[in-house]
Amino acid sequence: MFASLLVLSASVAYDSHLPPLIQWQGQSNELMQQEGPLTTDFELSSGEISPNYADTMAFVDRLVAANPTQFKSQTIGYSNSKRAIKMLIASEQGFFEAGQMANSTKPTIFIQAGIHSGEIDGKDAMFMLLRDIATGKRRDILKKVNILFIPILNVDGHERSSVFNRINQRGPIKMGFRTNANNLNLNRDFTKLDTPEVRSVLKVINAYNPNLYIDVHVTDGADYQYDVTYGYNPVFASESPAVSDTLNQFFKPMIDEELTSQGHIPGPLVFTMDKRDFKKGLAGWVATPRFSNGWGDLKSLPTILVENHSLKPYKQRVLGTYVFLDGAINALSTYSHELSNAVKKEQEFVPKQLIVKRGYAKQADTIEFKGIAYASSMSELSGQNEVNYLGKKLDYSNLPIYWQKEVLDTVEVPKAFFIPPVYSDIIEKLKLHGVSVNKLEGANTQPLKMAKVSDYTFDKAPFEGRFRVSASFEYIPAINVDLDGWYQVNTQQKSGELAAHLLHPEAPDSFFAWGEFNTIFQRTEYMENYALIPYARQMLKDNPKLALVFDKKINNDKEFAKDAAARLNWLYEHSPFYDQAYLKYPILMSFEEKVVIADQKDKEI
Structure with missing residues (x-):
């Protein structure tokens, strides 16, 4: 207890370098409990602490023990350090096997936390929600959906824990590291599949075929009022536009309404064009398939990337994540038919061309945006103007936003x-x-x-x-x-x-x-001049057209003519001895x- 207090007091100093806060008091505070069965470490610390790997796995076991007919824990893989990657399965009827869940009348939501293990909000939010299911407070949830939940994907990075891991993030006090033990970023691995962690995720998706995939992160970047931002590839750039349109039309309004009613501010998943000059506008991002949401877009698997705002306190972010997931569950239950139809439409369509390169539009759109006021001043350390956020609201009515709308290259x-x-x-x-x-x-x-x-x-x-x-x-x-x-x-x-x-x-x-x-x-095979020269002489004699091409290249390319190695290599390339692969x-x-x-x-x- 004394050690925890030392860490807690130290956190105040570590936060002192961050911009001032706008005080928050949302209705979602009422979701927390301070005592009673299955109170989380997050709640016991008043929203400051996230448990380590051992305590996290122990809490998973406690959840299953509290509700064994509806909860089951499953090891889906191991990290290279041999830590187990656990998934909790929740089903009203106890349909824990992939085949059983596939035949369920309810849609399945797959929630992934800790792919960047310092960004661990999803773990503590889902522990609260699962606790509320287990204790009967939220019996409605499993009447709506089946749940697959990975509390920590990057289990090795999670244990590289420190108070110094993310300089621009407010809590938890100790947090994990971005990459795994091999220093690989799991959210860059969805095509090449170098990591056992992401390979485990794909095995789960293949087996259970979830209807909605949610990947919970914490963003970097500028300060703004939004505490929960999220997104998916926009319709104009999506490889599954019917899915993106369905998320826009039906899911987003319901999620946003839930967040707003609980005192949170939902916002778009965007970045700044220039971190030192916010007024230059926003960058609208299109994820490529190395990322979870880009891969899901190609797979026609509805995928939402959540990016909670790093400068908001950990307590606020976790509670916002709880509300977001609750809203996503309600939306999936309500509009599962519309989403399934969109997925089916996209799975049946293969385009004749692929867009392989995009660029930002030269002409900006505009957006209303809830920003934070800032001042700009010369820094003696960097030698350039730097931004200082002031902790005061600043609403933009027509902020430029540049989307990656320009198609630069396609292939058949x-x-x-x-x-x-x-x-x-x-x-x-x-x-x-x-x-x-x-x-x-x-x-x-x-x-x-x-x-x-x-x-x-x-x-x-x-x-x-x-x-x-x-x-x-x-x-x-x-x-x-x-x-x-x-x-x-x-x-x-x-x-x-x-x-x-x-x-x-x-x-x-x-x-x-x-x-x-x-x-x-x-x-891996080369030639010797003493063998090549007599062979090439005969080759040119037998092939006058090739000899003519060689002569023209000598006459028209002075550098080539003076380079003996280039001349002999050209002859070697045109011989049958050259490596055809x-x-x-x-x-x-x-x-x-x-x-x-x-x-x-x-x-x-």
Whole structure:
């Protein structure tokens, strides 16, 4: 107790560098209890503390013991440090198995907390809500929905706990670290699947097929009045626009009304164009599939990203999360039919083109925005003007907002991709993504195309443990390819659009972009001049057209003419000895209207 008081008093000093607060007193304060069964550590500390991993898992066990007919705890995976990742399943009828829940008449909501474990609001909010279910205060909840809840996804980062982990966040007093034990950001891993934590999430989604996925975070950035901001890819930029439109029309009004009635201020998920000059406007973000909500958008899985405001006190944020989740549950129960229809519509549609690059609109829209007044002054430390937020309300009536509306690049969606059997790890990842894959056997003939790298650039520094690569391609016919034992991925399937983003080399979060195929940039066989020169002399003699091209290149390119190594390498490239796999993306593509396969047996994996 004494140690806790020391930490509590220390927190005052650690908060002193943050901007002044606008005092808050919402009706949701009444959700807290100070005594009685299953009072949380958060409540016992008056909203200052979040329990450590051991105490969190113990509280999960207490919840299950208090309501074993409706609650069950399940280990869904382990971190690389061998900590168990627990999920609590809640069902009125005790439908804990995936098949049972799939046959339930109620929709299923999947709530994930602690993907960034310093941003742990969702854990303590859901513990309060589940306690209220277990003790009978909220019997209505399980009459509406089934619940899947991960209290801590980043279990290793959660235990790298400190009062110094997030300089611009008010509480909890001790909080976890952003990345996992391998220093990987789990919310950048939804396509490449390097982490056991995110692989566990995808296994849950594949098994239980939830109707709504909620990922709870705490934002960084500017100060403003909103305490609970949330969002999903906007309709104009969504890969599942019918789903986005349904969330807009039916879910958002109900959630916002619930938050407002409890004294919270819901706001849009936006960022600033310039952190030092708020008046330059807001940036409207479109998530790519490396993020949970971008991946969910491609998967046609309705996904809401919650970003509570980091400068608001922990107590206020947790209570706001409770109210948000309560509102989302009510909305899902009320509008599950509309949402299911939107999902079905999107799963049946695969576009002919993928947008692989977006830019901010040159012309801004405007938005009413509840900001915080600020002053700007020269900092002796940074040597530039810096913002000082003043803790006073400032409402903007026509603040510019720039959305990523401009389409900068698109690619054609193949009818099918063909993957060599050597890439078994890619096949396993596709299965985790819920993509259907067929194995080909026997003699196969296909009119296929190959992507040949014409230019490429590697990132200068690693990102998420990988050196990402960007490239331009030319698409050429693939000649004499024996597809026996290869894997075929058709894009005309429920996860077809996601498959296209994963497998098309020009997609920004594809396996190729994340460096899964970096070995194609290696040359492992070379030539000796004493062997190449006599061979090349005969090759040019036998092929006058090639000799003419070589002569023209010497005459028109002075640098080439003076570079002996370049000349010999050109000749080597045009010989049959040259590595035919060099700079060639090994996954082939079919763009035909109908794929004709002779003498084939398909095996569903």
